[in-house]
Amino acid sequence: MTTNKHEIIQAVVERGFDASMSDLARLCAIPGVSAKGESLEPCAELVAELMRAAGLEADLLDVPDGPPAVFGTLRSSIEDAPTVLFYNHYDVQPAEPLHLWTSEPFTLTFRDGKAFARGVGDDKGHITSRLLSLIAVRQACGGSLPFHVKFLAEGEEEVGSPHLGAFIEKNADLLRADACIWEEGNVDDDGKPVLYCGMRGIAYFELSCTTSTMDAHSGVGGSVLPNAAWRLVWALGTLKNSSEQILIPGHYAPAKLASLRDLELLDALPGSEAFLRQQFGLAPDGALGGARTTGLEFKRRAVFEPTLTICGLESGWQGAGAKTVLPCKATAKIDFRLVPDQDPDEVHKALRAHLDSSGFSDIEIKCLSSQKPARVDPDHPLVQLAAETAEMVYGTRADIVPIVGGSGPMWWFSGFLGMPITSPGVEYPGTRQHAPDENIRISDYLLGTRHLAHLLLDLPRLYAAN
Amino acid sequence: MTTNKHEIIQAVVERGFDASMSDLARLCAIPGVSAKGESLEPCAELVAELMRAAGLEADLLDVPDGPPAVFGTLRSSIEDAPTVLFYNHYDVQPAEPLHLWTSEPFTLTFRDGKAFARGVGDDKGHITSRLLSLIAVRQACGGSLPFHVKFLAEGEEEVGSPHLGAFIEKNADLLRADACIWEEGNVDDDGKPVLYCGMRGIAYFELSCTTSTMDAHSGVGGSVLPNAAWRLVWALGTLKNSSEQILIPGHYAPAKLASLRDLELLDALPGSEAFLRQQFGLAPDGALGGARTTGLEFKRRAVFEPTLTICGLESGWQGAGAKTVLPCKATAKIDFRLVPDQDPDEVHKALRAHLDSSGFSDIEIKCLSSQKPARVDPDHPLVQLAAETAEMVYGTRADIVPIVGGSGPMWWFSGFLGMPITSPGVEYPGTRQHAPDENIRISDYLLGTRHLAHLLLDLPRLYAAN
Numbered sequence: 026m027t028t029n030k031h032e033i034i035q036a037v038v039e040r041g042f043d044a045s046m047s048d049l050a051r052l053c054a055i056p057g058v059s060a061k062g063e064s065l066e067p068c069a070e071l072v073a074e075l076m077r078a079a080g081l082e083a084d085l086l087d088v089p090d091g092p093p094a095v096f097g098t099l100r101s102s103i104e105d106a107p108t109v110l111f112y113n114h115y116d117v118q119p120a121e122p123l124h125l126w127t128s129e130p131f132t133l134t135f136r137d138g139k140a141f142a143r144g145v146g147d148d149k150g151h152i153t154s155r156l157l158s159l160i161a162v163r164q165a166c167g168g169s170l171p172f173h174v175k176f177l178a179e180g181e182e183e184v185g186s187p188h189l190g191a192f193i194e195k196n197a198d199l200l201r202a203d204a205c206i207w208e209e210g211n212v213d214d215d216g217k218p219v220l221y222c223g224m225r226g227i228a229y230f231e232l233s234c235t236t237s238t239m240d241a242h243s244g245v246g247g248s249v250l251p252n253a254a255w256r257l258v259w260a261l262g263t264l265k266n267s268s269e270q271i272l273i274p275g276h277y278a279p280a281k282l283a284s285l286r287d288l289e290l291l292d293a294l295p296g297s298e299a300f301l302r303q304q305f306g307l308a309p310d311g312a313l314g315g316a317r318t319t320g321l322e323f324k325r326r327a328v329f330e331p332t333l334t335i336c337g338l339e340s341g342w343q344g345a346g347a348k349t350v351l352p353c354k355a356t357a358k359i360d361f362r363l364v365p366d367q368d369p370d371e372v373h374k375a376l377r378a379h380l381d382s383s384g385f386s387d388i389e390i391k392c393l394s395s396q397k398p399a400r401v402d403p404d405h406p407l408v409q410l411a412a413e414t415a416e417m418v419y420g421t422r423a424d425i426v427p428i429v430g431g432s433g434p435m436w437w438f439s440g441f442l443g444m445p446i447t448s449p450g451v452e453y454p455g456t457r458q459h460a461p462d463e464n465i466r467i468s469d470y471l472l473g474t475r476h477l478a479h480l481l482l483d484l485p486r487l488y489a490a491n
Numbered sequence: 492m493t494t495n496k497h498e499i500i501q502a503v504v505e506r507g508f509d510a511s512m513s514d515l516a517r518l519c520a521i522p523g524v525s526a527k528g529e530s531l532e533p534c535a536e537l538v539a540e541l542m543r544a545a546g547l548e549a550d551l552l553d554v555p556d557g558p559p560a561v562f563g564t565l566r567s568s569i570e571d572a573p574t575v576l577f578y579n580h581y582d583v584q585p586a587e588p589l590h591l592w593t594s595e596p597f598t599l600t601f602r603d604g605k606a607f608a609r610g611v612g613d614d615k616g617h618i619t620s621r622l623l624s625l626i627a628v629r630q631a632c633g634g635s636l637p638f639h640v641k642f643l644a645e646g647e648e649e650v651g652s653p654h655l656g657a658f659i660e661k662n663a664d665l666l667r668a669d670a671c672i673w674e675e676g677n678v679d680d681d682g683k684p685v686l687y688c689g690m691r692g693i694a695y696f697e698l699s700c701t702t703s704t705m706d707a708h709s710g711v712g713g714s715v716l717p718n719a720a721w722r723l724v725w726a727l728g729t730l731k732n733s734s735e736q737i738l739i740p741g742h743y744a745p746a747k748l749a750s751l752r753d754l755e756l757l758d759a760l761p762g763s764e765a766f767l768r769q770q771f772g773l774a775p776d777g778a779l780g781g782a783r784t785t786g787l788e789f790k791r792r793a794v795f796e797p798t799l800t801i802c803g804l805e806s807g808w809q810g811a812g813a814k815t816v817l818p819c820k821a822t823a824k825i826d827f828r829l830v831p832d833q834d835p836d837e838v839h840k841a842l843r844a845h846l847d848s849s850g851f852s853d854i855e856i857k858c859l860s861s862q863k864p865a866r867v868d869p870d871h872p873l874v875q876l877a878a879e880t881a882e883m884v885y886g887t888r889a890d891i892v893p894i895v896g897g898s899g900p901m902w903w904f905s906g907f908l909g910m911p912i913t914s915p916g917v918e919y920p921g922t923r924q925h926a927p928d929e930n931i932r933i934s935d936y937l938l939g940t941r942h943l944a945h946l947l948l949d950l951p952r953l954y955a956a957n
Contacts, residue, residue, distance in 0.1 A: 060812035119814055125705070184813050225710060229813045238772030239591070242925045244691060244897030247798030247828050249780035249789065250771060254801035254823075255731065262728040265721065267850070305716060305819070306704030314715035323715065332713030335720035336816050337807035342824055346526035347650050347695045347859040348585055349826055349898075350802050350925060353771070357720075358808055360815055362713050384733070393813040431710030432815075459708045459816060 030165040031417060034478045037161040038471060045474075046140070048075050049153045050133035052115070053142035059116035059184045065092035068115045072152060072178050073097070079156040080163065081176060086196075091188035092116070092180035096199070099159070099174040107488040108173040109481065110202035112438060113152045114182030117144035118459045125461035141464040146456040148208050150465050152178060154451050155206065158477040165478070171485045175202055182208070185229060185394025186434040193437045203488055204407050205438050206477065210450020212469055213424065214300055218415045218476060220408055221448045223428030224435045225328065226363030226398035228372040229336075231391040232257065233356045240341065241351040250351055254340040257355040260385040264359075264376075265333045269315065271361075273379045276331065279366045283329040287427040290403055291324040294424050298323055300454055328430045332362040358393070362432060369395035399435035401446045403427055406487050411447040414479040418472050423449075449477045496631040497883060500944045503627040504937060511940075512606070514541050515619045516599035518581070519608035525582035525650045531558035534581045538618060538644050539563070545622040546629065547642060552662075557654035558582070558646035562665075565625070565640040573954040574639040575947065576668035578904060579618045580648030583610035584925045591927035607930040612922040614674045616931050618644060620917050621672065624943040631944070637951045641668055648674070651695060651860025652900040659903045669954055670873050671904050672943065676916020678935055679890065680766055684881045684942060686874055687914045689894030690901045691794065692829035692864035694838040695802075697857040698723065699822045706807065707817040716817055720806040723821035726851040730825075730842075731799045735781065737827075739845045742797065745832045749795040753893040756869055757790040760890050764789055766920055794896045798828040824859070828898060835861035865901035867912045869893055872953050877913040880945040884938050889915075915943045 052075070057068035069085055072095045076083035081097035088094050095115065120130035120143045128134035130143040140150070155176070163170050177200060179189050193200060212218050236251035246252075265271050283291070298319065302309060318326050336359060341352030361372050373392055380388050401408065403425045415423035438444050451473035457463045518541070523534035535551055538561045542549035547563035554560050561581065586596035586609045594600040596609040606616070621642070629636050643666060645655050659666060678684050702717035712718075731737050749757070764785065768775060779785075784792050802825060807818030827838050839858055846854050867874065869891045881889035904910050917939035923929045 060810060060814055118816075119808075119810060121808075121810070122706075183815075227710070227815070229815065239770075239923075239926050240588075241771060242897060243798075243800040243802055243826050244693070244828055244895070245793075245924075246767075246771075246896075247800045247826070248793050248796045248896065249784065250767065251773075251779075252800060254804050255733075257804075258724050258727045258801065259733045261724045267721075267725045301712075301716065304705075305707060305712075307717075313717075318715065327711075327714050330714045332709075334709040334713045334718060334815075334817050335724065335806065336709055336814060336818070337809050338720050338723075338804045338821060339809040340801065341803035342585070342587075343803050343805040343822075344526060344585060344587070347824065347826075348526055348802060348925075349649075349693070349695065349800075350584075351800050352802070355804060356809075358813065360709050360713070360813070362710055429710070430712075430714060431708060457705075458711075459814075460705055 030482060031479065033165040034161045034475055037164050038157060038474050038478065041157050041160060042471060045153045045157045049145065049150055052149045052153065053133045053144055054131055056131050056143070057116045057180065058119050059181050060119050065116060065180045069093045069095050069180055072115045075153065075156060076176060079160055081174065088188050088192050094180065094192060095178040097176035099170060101171060101173050102169040103171060106172045107203040107485055108175060109484065110200060110205045110444065111155050111176040112205055113155065113178040113208045114148050114180065115152065115178045116180045116183050117147065118183050122461065127462055138468065139464045139466050141462055143463055145463055146209065146452040146465045147458045147463065148182065150451050150470065151209050154470060154474045155477060157474050158481060161478040162481050165482060172481065175200060182433060185227060185396055187394060189434050190437055193441060197442060201442050202444060204484060205444040205446040207446050207448035208433070209452060210448035210473065211452035211454070211456065213295055214454055215295060216419065217421050218419055218423040218449065219426055220411050220423045221426050221429050222403040222408060223400035224398065224433050225428065225430055226367060226369055227360055227394060227396045227432035228363060228369035228392065229358070229360040229394035230376065231356060231358050231393055232260065233354065233389045234387060235354050237353040240353050243349040243351045246351040252351050253355040254352045256385070256387065257340065257357055260380060260388045261335065261357060263379070263383045263385070271331060271333050273375050275375060279368065280331050281365045283325055286403070287329070288321065288325065290425050290427045292321050294324060294426065296320065296323065297454065304455070328428050329364055331364055331367060334360050336360055362430065363398045365398045365400055367398060369397065396432045396434055397436040397440065399439045400428060401439050405445045407445040408447050410483060410487060411449060411480050414483055415476055417479050418476045449473055449480060496948060497945065499631040500627045500941055503630045504623060504940050504944065507623050507626060508937060511619045511623045515611065515616055518615045518619065519599045519610055520597055522597050522609070523582045523646065524585050525647050526585050531582060531646045535559045535561050535646055538581045541619065541622060542642060545626055547640065554654050554658050560646065560658060561644040563642035565636060567637060567639050568635040569637060572638045573669040573951055574641060575950065576666060576671045576910065577621050577642040578671055579621065579644040579674045580614050580646065581618065581644045582646045582649050583613065584649050588927065593928055604934065605930045605932050607928055609929055611929055612675070612918040612931045613924045613929065614648065616917050616936065617675050620936060620940045621943060623940050624947060627944040628947045631948060638947065641666060648899060651693060651862055653860060655900050656903055659907060663908060667908050668910060670950060671910040671912040673912050673914035675918060676914035676939065677918035677920070677922065679761055680920050681761060682885065683887050684885055684889040684915065685892055686877050686889045687892050687895050688869040688874060689866040690864065690899050691894065691896055692833060692835055693826055693860060693862045693898035694829060694835035694858065695824070695826040695860035696842065697822060697824050697859055698726065699820065699855045700853060701820050703819040706819050709815040709817045712817040718817050719821040720818050722851070722853065723806065723823055726846060726854045727801065727823060729845070729849045729851070737797060737799050739841050741841055745834065746797050747831045749791055752869070754787065754791065756891050756893045758787050760790060760892065762786065762789065763920065770921065794894050795830055797830055797833060800826050802826055828896065829864050831864045831866055833864060835863065862898045862900055863902040863906065865905045866894060867905050871911045873911040874913050876949060876953060877915060877946050880949055881942055883945050884942045915939055915946060
């Protein structure tokens with residue numbers, strides 16, 4: 026009987042693949058770039074349409090000051106069945122720099138067993154994959170799911186979900202569930218699936234400096250007029266030194282060190298050093314992230330260390346050739362990645378105090394995005410079930426990652442709503458999220474979709490004792 | 492007789508004004524932006540046409556690897572008359588940022604007694620003014636000039652005249668003259684004309700850093716991948732501290748201090764502090780360029796101090812909102828202003844050595860422009876004659892400025908060709924050179940054109956003893 030269901034799942038996923046790719050192509054063709062506010066509502070409408078086509082009831086919910094959230098539901102015929110919440114997002118990162126894309130970023134294109142488009146992995150491909158999983162489980166169960174479904178897709182994840190928290194606070198009862206399936210997941214270099222049990226937080230700021238009302242001739246003003254670009258460079262220099270130490274007083278104090286269990290889990294994972302070197306064209310010798318950062322220490326540093334990244338710099342003349350101008354304005358975008366229990370609001374306050382006390386009260390700070398760090402117990406039954414059910418699809422248990430380097434609104438689901446979370450998915454280490462030529466492999470799409478279906482099929486037994 | 496000639500000059504300049512403005516409008520309508528290589532040859536052709544209309548023989552001369560130079564000549568009927576070389580340039584700075592212009596930058600527009608356009612002062616308005624001066628002197632002298640004319644207009648001054656030196660070396664005999672009229676000049680805040688006896692040199696570099704082959708997700712790479720923007724910020728931080736001291740070893744050693752005569756000349760000049768504060772919207776209290784920089788020290792610092800200006804910064808995401816990217820490339824444009832006897836080639840070498848020894852051998856340096864600093868003896872008879880003849884037009888002698896903060900290829904004329912140089916002109920302190928809303932006042936155009944005509948009329952007597 027169980028075997029039979031698994032066979033049905035495999036058959037439905039394979040049969041449904043072409044239609045799922047057609048859905049994904051339509052979804053990728055609507056950019057939905059949240060950083061630019063580009064085509065978000067049309068993207069949301071299509072997600073609702075795809076949910077309805079998969080048998081859910083779906084509506085667009087108003088998110089004050091933000092693009093709409095898509096919310097779909099599907100009730101099981103078993104009234105006291107557990108409820109699963111899917112959290113996804115329909116927005117994507119900007120496609121720039123456009124000239125580095127091999128094919129059009131918003132046209133789903135197949136090459137070498139892969140599908141390319143902005144958002145194909147992060148996160149539109151997961152929306153279509155999850156819907157196909159639900160269709161497969163329903164067919165395997167004779168038409169009715171053994172769990173209730175809540176499916177949320179927001180439109181601002183790539184700009185830090187600025188309005189999701191208030192939306193969740195207001196709709197906590199609507200959204201709360203027994204388990205949460207996270208928006209994305211992937212396999213590792215060896216094709217082994219990986220489950221994520223946490224995300225770093227983020228505090229993303231725009232620093233800007235305005236020294237006068239207009240740019241000046243650098244020969245006339247160079248000796249006597251203030252230069253916004255220099256002010257910004259000097260201010261940035263007080264934030265982190267070239268040994269990668271963040272210099273803001275107290276910044277590291279709330280940062281929890283990795284536990285022995287965390288290090289045990291990290292140690293069991295394959296290393297990504299060689300892959301990163303190859304992917305980013307780095308020298309094969311020498312450690313990344315510092316002279317002694319390799320092996321387990323590399324893995325620890327990559328996710329358990331607070332970071333401060335300059336994401337963008339802009340000032341004065343950036344065109345070709347020489348323009349002898351003294352800029353009156355300069356801007357930097359910076360992001361802090363936070364580990365438990367660092368708090369983005371506290372980081373904001375400490376940054377302001379540090380710039381003030383370093384003589385840079387003229388540097389303006391605008392917070393563009395913030396997320397608290399989040400953790401899920403890696404030994405929670407939901408996580409363990411997700412690891413086990415991977416074996417039926419991938420022939421191996423999934424690896425468990427205690428926390429990832431990236432950020433997302435996970436705390437709202439794990440912390441505020443108090444749900445266990447796990448993350449089967451369809452990406453791989455070459456997905457190039459946020460970069461040109463973002464892609465997923467067809468084989469991962471099929472396997473990840475089946476894995477989720479198996480996990481969902483077995484999910485009710487976790488809650489049978491209740 | 493002399494009075495009569497002066498009356499003719501005034502009448503011809505006033506009568507010729509409208510036609511001169513029409514010529515200037517045509518010239519401003521062809522951008523000629525050397526930084527972008529935009530419409531330089533059409534601009535040169537029009538300059539040659541305008542020279543011919545003023546009675547000169549004019550041709551475009553080939554400048555290897557650069558846009559053509561325009562070269563015009565007009566022989567006096569007096570064979571042993573002295574020769575005057577006019578040095579001008581037909582290229583302009585980019586008009587960006589475009590949204591800050593009140594009217595179209597490449598359309599000559601009149602408002603409030605002023606003419607606005609990119610290049611209206613620097614330097615196209617001087618080309619048309621000088622041609623009108625020549626017409627006036629010729630008419631005052633009954634049809635033939637009392638001096639021979641050589642008129643050079645190059646097309647790369649705004650990018651540092653990279654090919655002018657080689658052109659002058661090759662055409663030294665063609666270009667050499669007894670006196671040189673510099674490309675531009677202006678009156679001060681009180682409407683008093685100012686003559687310039689030197690220019691700072693310049694060494695303009697693009698610094699760039701490439702840390703990997705593509706941008707990365709800042710959450711994934713923040714702890715372990717190198718960040719080009721940080722590398723650049725740290726490298727820049729080693730070049731100048733927030734007290735405006737240039738930190739490259741030996742940088743100040745060849746810099747000659749101002750002489751007592753220089754300080755005497757500076758002291759006689761009106762201060763520009765209040766004007767700069769007003770023009771750039773700066774606070775009315777507090778000194779510019781450092782706590783004790785005011786009065787004579789302000790004047791000294793503005794022109795006799797070596798500078799290092801960041802002219803541009805570029806890296807990563809510069810659009811709206813938050814993009815969580817770790818940039819693989821970062822670029823800065825920087826310019827050093829040099830005083831005698833600093834040498835741009837030596838600065839280049841010292842910059843490379845300093846970055847290498849500071850741990851930044853990964854920062855690439857590209858020299859985009861360089862000029863040697865230049866001086867002319869402020870007591871040379873040509874300069875004194877220019878100061879005296881101002882009185883007939885402005886009712887006051889001109890002030891003499893020992894050196895200006897800006898740079899230009901003056902050394903090639905004063906040093907290499909060994910000519911005295913002076914600089915009557917049509918600009919004023921509100922001209923906004925290189926900035927949006929560049930403009931000149933109509934009244935300055937008329938006075939500056941007459942001043943040059945008077946100077947040229949009296950010039951032969953300097954050489955009569957020969």
